[in-house]
Amino acid sequence: MGFAGPTWLDGDNIIEGQVFLNGAYLDGNSSNGEVSQAEFEAVISHELGHFNNLDHAQINGFKYEAGLAPATSVETMFPVLLTVEQRFPAKDDEVALSLLYPTSSFASTTGTITGTIFNLTPGGKMAFTGANVIARNIADPWNDAVSQVSGVTKIPAGVYTLSGLTPGANYTVEIQSIDPSFTQGSSVGPLDPPIPLPGPSEFYNGSNEESTDPPDNPNDYTTIKVSAGVVVSGVDILINTGIPQPGPTPTLVHTATPKPPSGATPTPTVTPREAGPFFHLPRKVLRTKAISR
Ligand SMILES: [Zn+2]
Structure with missing residues (x-):
C-alpha cells in the first residue's frame, strides 16, 4: 500500500x-x-x-x-x-x-516522565532495552496516551522518556512486549525482531515496584502527576522476572489494562x-x- x-x-x-x-x-x-x-x-x-x-x-x-x-x-x-x-x-x-x-513552547507547556526499565538477572539489575512503555492519563486513558520503547536510541540502554504530557493530569506508566509479528518494515522501536519482556505486562507502582516486599502485583499502579516544563525522573520499573503472579492472568489483552473511561462497559x-x-x-x-x- x-x-x-x-x-x-x-x-x-x-x-x-x-x-x-x-x-x-x-x-x-x-x-x-x-x-x-x-x-x-x-x-x-x-x-x-x-x-x-x-x-x-x-x-x-x-x-x-x-x-x-x-x-x-x-x-x-x-x-x-x-x-x-x-x-x-x-x-x-x-x-x-x-x-x-517542536514549537518554541512545546517543552515549557507540557510535562515529561522518564525512567529506566530494569531486568533482574543472575548478574544483577540490568537495563532492559525493547520494552514498550506507555503513559496514560487516568482521566482519559485512550486519547491522552504517549509511548516510547525503552532504549530507543540504544545509548543509554533501557531508558525511556514520555513527553508532551498534559500539565496537572495524573498518569499511569505501564510496560508490555512489542508484538512478535512487528518485524522488518513493521518493526516498532530499536530491536528487530523485538525481544519479549521476560515477565508480564505491568504498571509502575512506586515503592512496591521492587518485587521483594510484597510481591509486585502487575495490576497495581501509582499515578504520577505532571506539571508544565517539569521532568519527573526516576520512574523506574523492575520487570517481574520469575515472580509468581497474583490473580488470574488475562489472556485476551496484550497489555496491562487501565480502567476504561467512565460510563463505558x-x-x-x-x-x-x-x-x-x-x-x-x-x-x-x-x-x-x-x-x-
Ligand atoms: Zn509504517
Whole structure:
C-alpha cells in the first residue's frame, strides 16, 4: 500500500524524503486489492509520518481490536491499518512530531516522565532495552496516551522518556512486549525482531515496584502527576522476572489494562488482527498485498 522515509541527510537534518503510494488499491479492481478512499487517506497520513521520520507505535491498536479503545484513539503510526480514524493523528503521533519539530513552547507547556526499565538477572539489575512503555492519563486513558520503547536510541540502554504530557493530569506508566509479528518494515522501536519482556505486562507502582516486599502485583499502579516544563525522573520499573503472579492472568489483552473511561462497559471481542492489512513493508521492502489476501 505504501512505504516512505527520509532518503538524504545533512548531518542530523533530513533534507529529502520519499513517499510511495500504491494507487492500485483505489482502481476499482478487487483482484489486486482494494480499500476505501478514507482508508487510503489513512495510508497517506501514515506514510507521511514515516516521511517525517516517525517510527511505528503500539498503544491502542490491539485495544481497539479487543473492543476496548475507541477508533479515534488508534494511533496513525500503528503498523496495521485498522480504521479510517487513523487518517487523523492521535496524541502519540502529535507528540512524536513535536519532539522532532517542536514549537518554541512545546517543552515549557507540557510535562515529561522518564525512567529506566530494569531486568533482574543472575548478574544483577540490568537495563532492559525493547520494552514498550506507555503513559496514560487516568482521566482519559485512550486519547491522552504517549509511548516510547525503552532504549530507543540504544545509548543509554533501557531508558525511556514520555513527553508532551498534559500539565496537572495524573498518569499511569505501564510496560508490555512489542508484538512478535512487528518485524522488518513493521518493526516498532530499536530491536528487530523485538525481544519479549521476560515477565508480564505491568504498571509502575512506586515503592512496591521492587518485587521483594510484597510481591509486585502487575495490576497495581501509582499515578504520577505532571506539571508544565517539569521532568519527573526516576520512574523506574523492575520487570517481574520469575515472580509468581497474583490473580488470574488475562489472556485476551496484550497489555496491562487501565480502567476504561467512565460510563463505558466494553465487552472484549477478539478480531483476528490479520483482518486489517499492513500499511506496507516500508523502508526496506514493499509488500503490495494485504496480509489476509
Ligand atoms: Zn509504517
